[in-house]
Amino acid sequence: MRNRQFQPFRVSAPGRICLFGEHSDYLGLDVIAAAIDMTIDIVATPREDNEVHIAYKDLAESDSFSLGSEINYRNPRDYVRSAFNVMARRGFEPEHGWNLQISGNIPIAAGLSSSSALTVGAVMAIARMANKQMQEEDVALAAFDSEVLEFEEGGGNMDHYASAVGGIIHVDMKENNITKLPAKLDSIVIGDSGEKKKDTVGDLRYIRTTVEKEYELIAQKISSFDRRTTPVNNVYELGQSFPTKERNMAEATLRNRNLTYRALGLLKNKEPNQKELGDMLREHHEILRDALNRSTPKIERMIEAAYSAGALGCKINGSGGGGAMMAYAVHREKEVASAIQKAGGTAYIVKVGKGASLTKFEKKI
Numbered sequence: 001m002r003n004r005q006f007q008p009f010r011v012s013a014p015g016r017i018c019l020f021g022e023h024s025d026y027l028g029l030d031v032i033a034a035a036i037d038m039t040i041d042i043v044a045t046p047r048e049d050n051e052v053h054i055a056y057k058d059l060a061e062s063d064s065f066s067l068g069s070e071i072n073y074r075n076p077r078d079y080v081r082s083a084f085n086v087m088a089r090r091g092f093e094p095e096h097g098w099n100l101q102i103s104g105n106i107p108i109a110a111g112l113s114s115s116s117a118l119t120v121g122a123v124m125a126i127a128r129m130a131n132k133q134m135q136e137e138d139v140a141l142a143a144f145d146s147e148v149l150e151f152e153e154g155g156g157n158m159d160h161y162a163s164a165v166g167g168i169i170h171v172d173m174k175e176n177n178i179t180k181l182p183a184k185l186d187s188i189v190i191g192d193s194g195e196k197k198k199d200t201v202g203d204l205r206y207i208r209t210t211v212e213k214e215y216e217l218i219a220q221k222i223s224s225f226d227r228r229t230t231p232v233n234n235v236y237e238l239g240q241s242f243p244t245k246e247r248n249m250a251e252a253t254l255r256n257r258n259l260t261y262r263a264l265g266l267l268k269n270k271e272p273n274q275k276e277l278g279d280m281l282r283e284h285h286e287i288l289r290d291a292l293n294r295s296t297p298k299i300e301r302m303i304e305a306a307y308s309a310g311a312l313g314c315k316i317n318g319s320g321g322g323g324a325m326m327a328y329a330v331h332r333e334k335e336v337a338s339a340i341q342k343a344g345g346t347a348y349i350v351k352v353g354k355g356a357s358l359t360k361f362e363k364k365i
Helices: 078-088 114-129 136-147 157-167 202-220 230-237 245-267 274-290 298-310 331-341
Strands: 011-021 031-046 051-054 059-068 098-104 168-172 179-181 188-192 314-319 324-328 345-351 357-360
Touching: 011 114, 011 274, 031 114, 031 157, 031 245, 031 314, 031 345, 051 202, 059 078, 078 114, 078 136, 078 157, 078 357, 098 114, 114 357, 157 168, 168 245, 179 324, 179 331, 188 298, 202 230, 202 245, 202 324, 230 245, 245 274, 245 324, 274 324, 298 314, 298 324, 298 331, 331 345
Parallel strands: 051 098
Antiparallel strands: 011 031, 011 357, 031 098, 031 168, 051 059, 168 179, 188 324, 188 345, 314 324
């Protein structure tokens, strides 16, 4: 039996929160993100044929296809199929078919990167099916290709790095370098607004194209303009005569850049100053809300409730326009979670999670 040496296995890939640098990675600006202990899980068992059968347990959906040739997509975000295609092009081809059961506890479309966790998990599973090893960062890049580049979407690779590597990470987008940060940060409450985002891909594309165009216009006025180093005050002075929404958006990304650099220094400490960190999260949210229009009235009510219950800092999480917010709630997690619930959200108390992992699967009797 050709698949006898292949045993069932489980892959778990975490979701993530973005602490600093929201809407920055796809502009080539640094980010700080953290994996959370909510996961997408893939249980894989070998088959005797050349087919892959997938059961999406939480969605009551299924899929199947044959290996050995390019797999057609059923829709523009067919991420497991795209992972198989991307991995096959890289030489990771399973020798036989598999049954996959996919489930998880990451809220879908809430800004917690359930789709990125899915693609990271799928890439890691396919590598195991092909009996090959991959480094964490290579898993992240293959997952980015599967989710973003394959479908010409507008996002960055922060989500995939956070899920594959785990912990709190700083992503240097210039060098594509990942650094784990030692800060302890397990006082986090997620509030899911239940507001489904209308067009996440379109929002990302709009922000990216608008800001990139503004960067080009700024460079016409400041010949030495560098989005990573030029002082934001130099850009601010340009727009005083004819301020526009688009210029405000570009300035906001540079303010977020500066805030991320400040936060990096703070989070290099194992025990960062809690009040200072909370104030930075509040500042980040205000930039996202006021200049990039990323919040909603309901999320603002949830954030106000979280502050009233003792949260030190709150921000929208993910692309915004719905989805979830996060609260930094040192020693007040239960109170903040209860306040978010009363404000109409669904609350989850989470911890910083480890990166994607693969373990032997043993069916319970």
